Amino acid sequence: MIRLKDVTIGYKGTEPLLLNQSCEIPAGTLTALIGRNGSGKSTLLRALCGTQPLLGGEILLGDLNPAKSTAAELASRLSIVTTGRVDARHMTARQLVEMGRAPLTGLFGRMHAGDYEAVDKALERVGLSSLADREISGLSDGEHQRLMIARALAQDTPIILLDEPTGFLDVPNRKAVTSLLKDLAHNQGKTILYSTHELDLALSASDLILHISRPNLMLGTPDEVKQSQAYIADFR
Amino acid sequence: MRARLLFPLLIVLTVGLQLAELAFGSVAIPLRELFDAENASVIVDIRLIKMVVATLVGISLSVSGLQMQTLFSNPLAGPYVLGLSSGASLGVALLLLGGVAGPMGIAGAALCGSGVVMLLLLGVNARVRDGMSLLILGIMFSSAVGAIVQILQFLSRESALKSYVVWTMGSLGEVTWPQLWILAGIILVGLLIAVFTVKDLNLMMFGPVLARSMGLDLRRSRSLILLSTTLLAGGVTAFCGPIGFIGLAVPHIARGLFRSADSRILLPASAIIGADILLGCDLISRMFVLPINSITALVGIPVVIYVILRK
Structure with missing residues (x-):
């Protein structure tokens, strides 16, 4: 659930982008x-x-x-997905999705059984299980975008x-x-x-x-x- | 797994190169006489120090290079990209050319110089939002400092100028035992920070927005990584002079050899490969009595050219 309460957003010296807006x-x-x-x-x-x-109001997630x-x-x-491609040589699709578990793993990012399971599920969900071990540089834009969504899914937010x-x-x-x-x-x-x-x-x-x-x-x-x-x- | 095979191989190679460092030199000492008492002074006071220094320098510069390439998402970044070597050289120039005296001689002056640059960068880091601004400011600092060094060079006497130029060529052999302990201490702290920020490096590959969304505190991580790099590269530069291209080239060799993007593999991989390459470079430089910096440049530059042409 996302809630905006009387939110005003903008930059100083210009007309606000949003003025006292609320929604849920x-x-x-x-x-x-x-x-x-x-x-x-x-x-x-x-x-x-x-x-x-914010210039005014409150946002609640x-x-x-x-x-x-x-x-x-x-x-x-909250997890986010942006348009840009991740440029990391030799990173595989699975490794990219595994990074989604970062907030849930320890200091060195060690993965446990539950983490691997979440990653497998996320890959399956976006239909990329068969490409899991491919390097991301070889994926198409569409596949890459689905992979970024899988990463957000693995983050489990x-x-x-x-x-x-x-x-x-x-x-x-x-x-x-x-x-x-x-x-x-x-x-x-x-x-x-x-x-x-x-x-x-x-x-x-x-x-x-x-x-x-x-x-x-x-x-x-x-x-x-x-x-x-x-x-x-x-x-x- | 590739890493399981490569790590032991590289460690064996390191030990081999280290033994070669002890055995070869102006007096050749056969391996089986390496530990005889009569050779002790040559071995312990000259070659052992040099071997340890070469290993530490290789490790430090390579780890620092990996950090900078990841922090700035730039394959051509290296330990000196933020002006650490310029800071160090300003310290040394002030000492040798400007006649400003300080504790611990050249190493102390260089350490102070790198430290000042780091403090400036940490101050700036708290104010700028992204890595690119930090990078540009680092390059600006470095150019400004270069200009001051040039003025000092222009105004100084020939003998002072020569000792400055010799320092810029780099040397692994000027370190004494007490200095080695200091150097090793500095590097150890730098490496510990590097190890504990290895997950941060992995997240940084996704760019600042995504890295933050996965829980990374960017300012804190950047500060820690800057501190680590300053200790590693600044420490090395203080005691051995600026040694080029190792930090730039080795992370690429590690990526290619280990076929990995995971910093948890690349960090130890870069460290070992860096040690191997620096030991190798030192053996070559000793064979032909050449400054270490020209050898590391000749070894490192082809790797850099390869990285650019491959794209």
């Missing part, structure tokens, strides 16, 4: 974060990670306030944030990633929020849409959002 994204849903370029999607995601200071938490506390609540997870992907891969996310939200009860510019796909595949239209935030079902004034003003 329930667990077990896939929510798409949409908005024009520069509307503040990335800034909002950073605020959720605790790296963007379950019962945790990201602005007041350490990286270690946050890592138990109730909330997953994804910053344009379908950005570099072709249409079949976009659909595959989105339906994978939907499956995870519905069948594992995770709260998944992803930013995207793919309006059609977002509207058809997500449970909820979070639309930033400066300085307002609207959370609703795809149909509700589609008919809103702000959506029509932004995208029609």
